[in-house]
Amino acid sequence: MKAKGFCIAFLAALLALPVSFAVARNYIDTTNYENREYAPFPELSLKTFGVFPYGFERYLNDHLPYKNQLTRLNAQLEDAAGLNNTMLQYFNTDSVIHGKDGWLFYNASGYESTINDYLCNNLYDEAELQRLAAGYQALNDKYRDQGITFVLMIPTNKEQVYPEYMPDALQPTGTESRTDQLVTYLKEHTTVPVVYTKEALLGAKQDAQVFYKYDSHWNQPGAFVGEQLLREVLQGEKDALSEYEIKELPDRFVGDLATVSGMQDTLYEYPAEVIGYKPDVTATLTSEEDSAEATMMSYVSDAPDQRKLLMIKDSYFYSMLPFLSKDFGETLFTTDSTLAKELIAERHPDIVVLEIVERHFYRAEHQWEELLQ
Numbered sequence: 600m601k602a603k604g605f606c607i608a609f610l611a612a613l614l615a616l617p618v619s620f621a622v623a624r625n626y627i628d629t630t631n632y633e634n635r636e637y638a639p640f641p642e643l644s645l646k647t648f649g650v651f652p653y654g655f656e657r658y659l660n661d662h663l664p665y666k667n668q669l670t671r672l673n674a675q676l677e678d679a680a681g682l683n684n685t686m687l688q689y690f691n692t693d694s695v696i697h698g699k700d701g702w703l704f705y706n707a708s709g710y711e712s713t714i715n716d717y718l719c720n721n722l723y724d725e726a727e728l729q730r731l732a733a734g735y736q737a738l739n740d741k742y743r744d745q746g747i748t749f750v751l752m753i754p755t756n757k758e759q760v761y762p763e764y765m766p767d768a769l770q771p772t773g774t775e776s777r778t779d780q781l782v783t784y785l786k787e788h789t790t791v792p793v794v795y796t797k798e799a800l801l802g803a804k805q806d807a808q809v810f811y812k813y814d815s816h817w818n819q820p821g822a823f824v825g826e827q828l829l830r831e832v833l834q835g836e837k838d839a840l841s842e843y844e845i846k847e848l849p850d851r852f853v854g855d856l857a858t859v860s861g862m863q864d865t866l867y868e869y870p871a872e873v874i875g876y877k878p879d880v881t882a883t884l885t886s887e888e889d890s891a892e893a894t895m896m897s898y899v900s901d902a903p904d905q906r907k908l909l910m911i912k913d914s915y916f917y918s919m920l921p922f923l924s925k926d927f928g929e930t931l932f933t934t935d936s937t938l939a940k941e942l943i944a945e946r947h948p949d950i951v952v953l954e955i956v957e958r959h960f961y962r963a964e965h966q967w968e969e970l971l972q
Contacts, residue, residue, distance in 0.1 A: 694706050694707065694859055695856050695859055695860045696714075696765070696766065696769075697766075697860075698764040698765050698766055699763070699764045699765070699766070700764060701812065701866075702761065702764035702812055703812065703813050703814075703854070703856035703857065703860065703866075704757060704758050704764075704765065704815075704856070705756075705757065705815040705856060705958070707958055712958075712961075713756050713758065713958045714758075714769065716756055716758075716759070716776055716777065716778065716957060716958065717756065717758045717759065717762070717765065717769065717771060717776070718769065718770075718771050718772055719771045719772050719773040719774070719775060719776050719777070720772050721777055722773075722775075722777045722780055723777050723780055723781060723784075728780070728781065728784045730964065731781060731784075731785075731963065731964060732784060732785055732788050732789050732791075734964060734967040734968065734971070735751055735785060735789060735791045735967060736789040736790065736791060737967075737971055738791075738953075738967050738970055738971060739789070739790060739791045739792075741971060742951055745943075746949075747943070747948060747949065747950065747951050748792075748833065748949065748950045748951070749791070749792070749950075749951050749952075749953070750792045750793075750794060750829065750832055750833065750950070750951075750952045750953070751785070751791055751792065751793050751794070751952075751953050751955075752793075752794040752796075752825070752829055752952055752953065752954040752955070753778060753782065753793070753794065753795045753796070753954075753955060753956070753957055753960070754796050754817065754825055754915045754954070754956045754957065755778065755795065755796050755797040755800060755956075755957050756956070756957045756958050757810045757815060757816075757817070759776065759797055759957070760797065760800045760801055760804060760809060760810060760821075761804070761810060776957075777960075778795065778797075778957045778960065779797070781960075782795045792832050794825070794828045794829050794832055796824065796825040796828060799824050799825070799828055800817070800821055800824055800825070803820070803821070803824045803840045806840050806841045807820040807840060807845050807871065808820065808821075808871065809821030809824060811852070811854050811868060811870075812854070812868055813853070813854035813856050813857035813866045813867065813868060814852070814854025814855050814856055814857070815854070815855055815856055816854075816855075816914060816915060816918065817915065817918060818870060818871055818918065819870065819871055819872055819873055819918045819921070820840055820845055820871055820873055821918070822915070822918030822919045822922070823840055823843070823873045823876075823919075823922055824840055825915075825919065826919040826922045826923050826926075827839075827840075827922070829923075829952065830922075830926055833908075833926075833950060834904060834926065838876075840873070843873050843874060843875055843876065844873075844874040844875060845871050845872070845873055845874070846871065846872050846874050847869045847870070847871055847872075848869055848870050848871070848872055849869070850869070850870070851867040851868070851869060852867060852868055852869065852870045853866070853867045854866070854867075854868070873921070873922075876921065876922055876925065877902075877922075877925040877926075880900055880901060880902050880925040881900060881901055882898045882899070882900040882902075882924035882925050882930075883898060883899055883900070884896065884897075884898055885897045885898060885899050894933060894934055894935055894938065895931070895932065895933045895935075895938060895942075896931070896932045896933075897929065897930065897931045897932070898920075898924040898929065898930045899928065899929050900924060900925055900927070900928060900929075900930075901928075902925055902926055902927055902928055904926060904927055904928065905927070905928030905929075906927050906928060906929075906949040906950060907927065907928060907929040907930075907931070907946065907947070907948045907949050907950070908923070908926075908927045908929070908930050908931070908948060908949065908950040908951075908952065909930075909931040909932075909933070909939065909942055909943065909946070909948040909950065909951050909952070910923070910930070910931070910932050910933075910951075910952040910953075910954055911933060911934070911936065911939045911951070911952070911953045911954065911966075911970075912932050912933070912934060912952075912954045913934065913954065913955060913956055913959055914956075915954060915956045916932055916954055920932075927950075931946060931948065936966055936969040936970050937969070939951075939970065940970065940972075953966070953967075953970075
């Protein structure tokens with residue numbers, strides 16, 4: 600009798616979540632903070648029978664009642680219990696790793712595997728290196744024949760710059776990441792100019808914090824360091840971060856990792872701004888389309904260097920804008936390879952920069968293939 604009563608109580612508890620959520624969802628936070636579409640309900644048929652359980656599990660995880668509230672509670676309990684410094688966090692399906700001293704890191708999965716980049720266990724083989732090198736050399740040669748200077752820019756992942764805040768359970772298997780490996784290979788086997796920010800950021804962090812604590816991106820001081828490396832390649836000179844005043848802004852910044860963790864109300868920081876870069880140069884925004892993703896943006900300035908630069912970029916470009924827009928007479932930015940080809944044909948840039956953060960390099964080959972077509 601007791602067992603029957605227990606079963607009834609257990610089933611009632613299970614049903615209470617979806618039943619109560621049907622009402623509560625109109626009054627609580629149900630926003631999707633994961634920067635991706637939630638998994639749809641999978642098709643069930645004879646052809647999909649074998650993969651249906653996996654698809655259903657993804658659907659259930661994404662559409663779990665009280666998902667945001669449970670995610671927030673889980674993060675708080677992990678921090679309180681000290682689970683953020685064990686291998687359990689690595690195997691956690693969450694997209695955030697809770698590091699030391701409250702630092703958060705992006706635990707990307709699938710092809711975009713930041714942890715494998717950090718652990719140095721996903722190195723390229725020789726054939727992959729040859730294929731990537733051949734692709735970037737072909738792209739470099741194509742632009743050279745059009746009178747365009749090409750540069751490949753790779754901002755490094757956050758955990759490569761702040762490994763001291765990563766959980767002790769995550770120990771790299773070597774000292775060379777696959778991005779280190781690729782950059783060395785490109786420099787030895789191609790004529791492609793490469794800007795890789797890892798060593799410069801490791802040095803600059805002695806003067807200032809160069810990544811957000813609760814976000815996966817570099818902050819403005821970090822972006823300044825990276826942009827100055829690019830400037831050195833294109834203009835033969837660069838400024839040091841230590842030469843500039845860094846000011847903390849008054850408005851709170853809530854990072855993407857804090858938001859995904861469901862802790863946007865308690866984890867925030869105050870962004871830093873680099874003060875006084877080229878005060879005699881004025882840069883003006885002349886075009887912005889699709890502002891959420893900034894599919895195409897352009898600036899004009901009265902910089903002494905009046906060349907036109909096109910950057911094919913990802914989200915790391917944004918913090919470089921205050922500096923890059925003052926370095927050249929016109930700067931164009933787009934995320935879209937097809938639009939980039941149109942801009943090259945119509946606007947005739949002098950410089951093309953392909954900027955792609957380390958964690959996005961899984962799509963690199965696809966991108967240069969599109970640009971070569």
